[in-house]
Amino acid sequence: MVYERSQGKRISNPTGRTKSQSVAVVGGSAAGLFAASLLARRGRAVSVFERIETLEPEERTLIVTHRMRGLLGRAAEGCIVNEIRRFELFTDGRAATIPLHHPDLIIERRTLIQGLAAEAQQAGARIELGRRFHSLHPNGKGLVLEVERCADGSREEIHADTIIGGDGAASRVARAAGWAPLETVPLVQAIVRLPKDMPPDTTRVWFIPQDTPYFYWLIPESPTHGALGVIGESGPETRRGLEQFLEKRGLEPLEFQGARIPVYKRWIPVRRQLGQSSVYLVGDAAAQVKVSTVGGTVTGFRGALGVTEAILNGGTSRELRSLRRELDLHLLLRRTLHDFQQPDYSRMVDLLNDAAKESLGEYSRDEAWKILWRVCLRQPRLLLLGLRGLLMRRRSLDAGQQSELS
Ligand SMILES: Cc1cc2nc3c(=O)[nH]c(=O)nc-3n(C[C@H](O)[C@H](O)[C@H](O)COP(=O)(O)OP(=O)(O)OC[C@H]3O[C@@H](n4cnc5c(N)ncnc54)[C@H](O)[C@@H]3O)c2cc1C
Structure with missing residues (x-):
């Protein structure tokens, strides 16, 4: 370990490698660990700071699309507990079945995180458990994070050139770097x-x-x-x-x-500059959640991949541009559905003809534009229903503004 002293406090560069390339990831969950793993594989000196004391995060049953396999490769396999081959939709006594061309995956979160942690460590990342991030500030050379050891409450200052906040919806990294809180x-x-x-x-x-x-x-x-x-x-x-x-x-x-x-309300730029250095957000910390279904696992991985590309390529990332388009499309879908009443859902299920169901099952929820395009071609009346939903949303927002003003 390399320690420096600054203003009387101990500063550590826990990786002890080239400081100009050091990355500190706050949050050792899905998005943070995936980013850590990708960067460590590309030779960056990466440390992950996670507040929980043991690698036993809460268990949670999650459903994700097959896209996760493409993103994670081997790390995906251990956490898959089941595969889903069809969806059944119900509303007001009606039902529609949608067979999936590519099965969805049911995964267990704890095993997923443990698998990602093992991959990150194998790639060379250090995982520091029982460390709670408190604050950060730039110094002449990079960034200084103040981190608390949960076991005894003592504080330590860590030097890093880049920080990634993967610390979830209430991200403290985001607040410290000046991003607004998320709904x-x-x-x-x-x-x-x-x-x-x-x-x-x-x-x-x-x-x-x-x-x-x-x-x-x-x-x-x-x-x-x-x-x-x-x-x-x-x-x-x-x-x-x-x-x-x-x-x-x-x-x-x-x-x-x-x-x-x-709740994803608009794209959140994932990078902020502090002094000469950059702070990035990934996963829930950047609201990278499909707001139509509130699924954030695959989109969080895509956010981590995009941030990694941006760090390695000097700021540009195709993955982030494509993720933004995807999240915006899910926002449009949510706006369409949010004020649907019972008759609208009944009509939606009635309108799902065989061709539309086939299109819904052909592509995954992580390829929303392909689904929408195909479904609208095969059942244009669904498009009209969607436009009606958007109009209702506009009206209810206008009414909300009226009542706030009156
Ligand atoms: C009950 C439930 C069911 C869900 N079901 C699905 C589903 O079926 N499909 C799907 O795609 N998504 C689902 N989601 C959403 C999905 O779980 C999240 O979008 C995803 O886990 C976010 O991952 P993340 O790594 O960005 O953040 P998180 O998993 O929230 O991880 C944040 C990490 O940061 C750590 N941390 C926080 N603050 C600090 C700090 N100050 N210092 C150090 N560490 C800190 C936390 O301990 C945690 O480990 C579900 C969520 C819930 C709650």
């Missing part, structure tokens, strides 16, 4: 025994606009158990809504999982 929504899910009529390779989705502008889902993590979840607008109401939904269907919650997810 978040609660996501709650319960682990349940699967209903008897439910095949383990099928995900169910219910649109119930009187409960949530989003939807309920049930994703099987094994032949017997699954995660039933909902996104809401206020925490306690979302949990109550989920409990009522479970009760109506006679499902007993065995365990609850939940946290707040950032």
